[in-house]
Amino acid sequence: VSGAPGGASYASVAVPVPVxxxxxxxxxxxxxxxxxxxxxxxxxxxxxxxxxxxxEWPAAPPEPGVAVKxxxxxxxxxxxxxPALLELTRFVADYYLxxxxxxxxxxxxxxxxxRPVRRLARRLPAADPDALSARAVARKRVLAAxxxxxxxxxxxxxxxxxxxxxxALAKQGWVEIVEQAEExxxxxxxxxxxRGPTPTPGQAAVLRELEPAxxxxxxxxxxxxxxxxxxxxxxxxxxxxxxxxxxxxxxWLVPEIGLTPLLASNVSARFPxxxxxxxxxxxxRQRHDAWLRVRxxxxxxxxxxxxxxxAPIEDLGLxxxxxxxxxxxxxADTPRYNARDLxxxxxxxxxAVLLMGSATxxxxxxxxxxxxxxGLLRLGGRVRQRPLPEVRLVDMRREFGLSKQxxxxxxxxxxxxxxxxxxxEQALVxxxxxxxxxxxxxxxxxxxxxxxxxxxxxxxxxxAARLRCHYCGNAEAFPECCPTCGTDSxxxxxxxxxxxxxxxxxxxxxxxxxxxxxxxxRGRGAHEKLLRRFDRxxxxxxxxxxxxxxxxxxxxxxxxxxxxxxxxxxxxxxxxGERVFQLLTQVAGRAGRGERPGTVLIQAFDTxxxxxxxxxxxxxxxxFEDEVRYRRALRYPPFSALVQLIVIDREPSxxxxxxxxxxxxxxxxxxxxxxxxxxxxxxxxxxxGRYRQQILVRTAGRRRLIAAVERALRAVEGxxxxxxxxVDVDPYSLL
DNA sequence: AGCACGCCGACT
DNA sequence: GTCGGCGTGCTC
Numbered sequence: 001v002s003g004a005p006g007g008a009s010y011a012s013v014a015v016p017v018p019v020x021x022x023x024x025x026x027x028x029x030x031x032x033x034x035x036x037x038x039x040x041x042x043x044x045x046x047x048x049x050x051x052x053x054x055x056e057w058p059a060a061p062p063e064p065g066v067a068v069k070x071x072x073x074x075x076x077x078x079x080x081x082x083p084a085l086l087e088l089t090r091f092v093a094d095y096y097l098x099x100x101x102x103x104x105x106x107x108x109x110x111x112x113x114x115r116p117v118r119r120l121a122r123r124l125p126a127a128d129p130d131a132l133s134a135r136a137v138a139r140k141r142v143l144a145a146x147x148x149x150x151x152x153x154x155x156x157x158x159x160x161x162x163x164x165x166x167x168a169l170a171k172q173g174w175v176e177i178v179e180q181a182e183e184x185x186x187x188x189x190x191x192x193x194x195r196g197p198t199p200t201p202g203q204a205a206v207l208r209e210l211e212p213a214x215x216x217x218x219x220x221x222x223x224x225x226x227x228x229x230x231x232x233x234x235x236x237x238x239x240x241x242x243x244x245x246x247x248x249x250x251x252w253l254v255p256e257i258g259l260t261p262l263l264a265s266n267v268s269a270r271f272p273x274x275x276x277x278x279x280x281x282x283x284x285r286q287r288h289d290a291w292l293r294v295r296x297x298x299x300x301x302x303x304x305x306x307x308x309x310x311a312p313i314e315d316l317g318l319x320x321x322x323x324x325x326x327x328x329x330x331x332a333d334t335p336r337y338n339a340r341d342l343x344x345x346x347x348x349x350x351x352a353v354l355l356m357g358s359a360t361x362x363x364x365x366x367x368x369x370x371x372x373x374x375g376l377l378r379l380g381g382r383v384r385q386r387p388l389p390e391v392r393l394v395d396m397r398r399e400f401g402l403s404k405q406x407x408x409x410x411x412x413x414x415x416x417x418x419x420x421x422x423x424x425e426q427a428l429v430x431x432x433x434x435x436x437x438x439x440x441x442x443x444x445x446x447x448x449x450x451x452x453x454x455x456x457x458x459x460x461x462x463x464a465a466r467l468r469c470h471y472c473g474n475a476e477a478f479p480e481c482c483p484t485c486g487t488d489s490x491x492x493x494x495x496x497x498x499x500x501x502x503x504x505x506x507x508x509x510x511x512x513x514x515x516x517x518x519x520x521x522r523g524r525g526a527h528e529k530l531l532r533r534f535d536r537x538x539x540x541x542x543x544x545x546x547x548x549x550x551x552x553x554x555x556x557x558x559x560x561x562x563x564x565x566x567x568x569x570x571x572x573x574x575x576x577g578e579r580v581f582q583l584l585t586q587v588a589g590r591a592g593r594g595e596r597p598g599t600v601l602i603q604a605f606d607t608x609x610x611x612x613x614x615x616x617x618x619x620x621x622x623x624f625e626d627e628v629r630y631r632r633a634l635r636y637p638p639f640s641a642l643v644q645l646i647v648i649d650r651e652p653s654x655x656x657x658x659x660x661x662x663x664x665x666x667x668x669x670x671x672x673x674x675x676x677x678x679x680x681x682x683x684x685x686x687x688x689g690r691y692r693q694q695i696l697v698r699t700a701g702r703r704r705l706i707a708a709v710e711r712a713l714r715a716v717e718g719x720x721x722x723x724x725x726x727v728d729v730d731p732y733s734l735l
Numbered sequence: 736a737g738c739a740c741g742c743c744g745a746c747t
Numbered sequence: 748g749t750c751g752g753c754g755t756g757c758t759c
Contacts, residue, residue: 015758016736019736021759022759023758026759045758045759046737046738046759047737048738050737050758063759067759102736721754
């Protein structure tokens, strides 16, 4: 297999660099016994060493003329990557057009570095504080603080100065200092599993439909479609119970919303000791440890965000994808994978059940379900017969006609808010734009203040007293006069959450109002902390961006206001409508989750827009029918697969040139079967000082599309530098 | 992605 | 005369 008799043997290694190629290394006979596909190996790579993964061994000898280097060492402490995981990462590399090494890197836990050691001190038998000289006050005191029986005491429990004294005592031979690897923190789970509620008839019916698939050990995908509050979580929990009882593992994916710990503790209560948590809020160490515990089979149920898709669960029986339509399943940087789509791949490979849930399924998933490729499970009714909220559209044109001024918060919403607060209930107000003003406008010349690096308007933040670019972070002082024409009559345009908060303070006197957006909740736990305060009733009105739409069940919320609901409908993105519908449905679902009925006010200028009416009556299927017609007509997903290519350079002419070459290659390689849109300026033509040209390629067959894109990328390899290219297969957002 | 090699501006 | 800027190219 590996060359001449008695000759060297070779291994094919995937290295973590963005080069879609494998590298051949020589395997020393001494390593042969420990090596296998999936082994992590330290290899020389150019002038440095990298840790790569053996993907084939033994492998064919290299082409003549390449100077093969030997594998340095085989890393054994982490163990090899399982064949299943190796295969999944190979799929990621092929499908999302990244290198296999990069795919493996994202599937593995972060390198946590050496485990922190705990140092402990112990008094040696002969040591006696009284034997020390009377002048050695500190040493006497510190020695006396150590137990006479020689029990260990952590160094951490001493003051820093005393620790130095201890070291001196150790030098003298009175004290011994020992090192001990830090143990992973004990779980502290409740021993008694919590009993869940009795399933509603709807839940029971869905579970009956699921049962044969759960027991069958065969790939079967389902879409669980049910309104907010219809009790999807209980279905997930019961399905998980069933699969765990069969001895198989469960993976439960949730969107990235900072509430994962909350959900996980609820799940843990039902399955004490079985649940591992995997999300980006954890430290490297915690993620690393959780990964190892899962791989060792100590946790059979993993709750986590996007990257948990790669959790090394053996014999996986079920993947739950909650809120499957959520955009956070799509990774923004390389590899740009979608965990929901990969869940299909993984369940298929592992002969497991896929259970995706949503109140507003993605167009893709609902279309699959309608076409019979996914089992469609409808969950009707609301838990405890809670009525749907009353949704009213507020016509802002009429509002303008009455008051002759543009008011971001209508009189109708203001009075509802006052009444709500007076009743002692709570309200949410959604405005999908942060800052005080969306733009600074010059009425003299008609220009707006734009970011010097990006083709976007600068946002005015009053509390920070800075103009900020939300794309590159550039911040400036408010200009004294117009940067374009020099006159000093600059006006603010478009109210952001900061301004809305202010307006509400005036409109609803006496109410406690807080704001939740990326400016007010930074860092770990801030998001959850604010929501907890809201939950405890310490806040009457919570204003914020779409952040407030996701999350928890707030029983005291009876009013939801949405400002400029139709604004996002005009965005140059084929998913704009879908996203607005999802957001409106989601935020409307926040109203009236307790005993009292809820009211939702949706403010818009284009109140005739069918989508707003469909959202108002919570008619997902009517929305779907309209949207599916539009997608079919324009051949957008789900009626095609789509790849977005962006060519970036400081020089606009250079970007155009390269994009032209790439588009031509795509035309050629597509052999007339691809729809090649562009090249043309990307929706955000300039970002961080670089010009961006966009090409959108689509066609019905996704394998064919990806293969053609791959060939085109290879064809322009010498011409277009790799770093100038962004390739996004199945993009979620085109902006 | 690193990292080295390689050709043009402000400094001891 | 060098130190160093980051453009280009390669990594078995």
